[in-house]
C-alpha cells in the first residue's frame with residue numbers, strides 16, 4: 001500500500017497516528033505530494049483524489065481512497081479488530097457521531113480559516129481557493145469562530161469522560177488532536193480556561209502512536225514556502 005501525503009501536515013498526521021495504533025506502518029510506502037507548488041491541484045493528483053487533498057491511500061490493486069475517515073475505516077478493519085472505529089453497533093455509532101462533530105466543528109473550520117484568513121500555503125495555492133477572494137478574510141474568520149466554539153464543546157465533553165467518544169481512545173480523539181495541531185499552524189490556540197481539553201491533549205500526546213509517529217516535522221526544503229505564514233504567526237504571538 002502507498003500513502004500520498006505531505007510530512008508535517010495535520011490531516012496526514014491523522015493517518016500516521018492510525019498506522020501507529022495499528023502497528024502497520026511497515027506495510028506502507030509514502031509518496032510525498034508537493035502542496036506548496038500545488039501538485040495536488042494538477043491532473044495526475046486530481047485523478048487520484050478529485051477534491052485535491054492529502055492524504056490518499058493507494059491499494060495494491062490501484063484503488064485510491066481519500067478522506068481520513070474512510071482511510072481509517074479501511075486500515076482499522078484490515079485485521080478484523082477495529083479498535084479505532086468501534087467493535088459493537090453502539091461503539092461504532094458513538095464514535096461516528098463524535099468523529100463527525102470533530103470534522104464539522106473543528107478541523108474543517110480551522111482548515112478554512114487557515115487557507116482564507118492567514119497566508120496559508122502561499123500565493124501558488126490562492127487561485128485554487130474561494131473564487132470570491134475579496135471576502136476571504138470574513139469567510140475565514142467566521143469559520144474560526146465556529147472552531148473556537150468547537151473547542152469549548154470538546155472541553156465540556158472531556159470534563160466527564162477520558163476520551164472524546166467514551167472510555168476508549170478512538171478515531172474521534174485522533175481528529176480532535178490533529179485539529180488542535182492545525183489550530184497551532186493557524187494561530188488558533190486552545191483558550192487557557194479549557195483545562196479538560198488541555199489535560200486530554202497532553203495525555204494523548206504521550207501515546208506512543210502519537211509521540212513517535214513518522215512525518216511530524218516539516219521538511220527543511222519546505223520551510224521557505226512557509227515564511228509568510230511564520231511571519232504572520234509571529235506577529236500574532
Ligand SMILES: N[C@@H](CCC(=O)N[C@@H](CS)C(=O)NCC(=O)O)C(=O)O
Nearest residue numbers: 009010011012053054055067068069
Ligand atoms: N476532509 C479531508 C481533509 C484533507 C485536507 O484538507 N488536507 C490538507 C492537508 S492538512 C490539504 O490537502 N490541503 C490542501 C489544500 O487545501 O489546498 C480528509 O479528511 O482527508
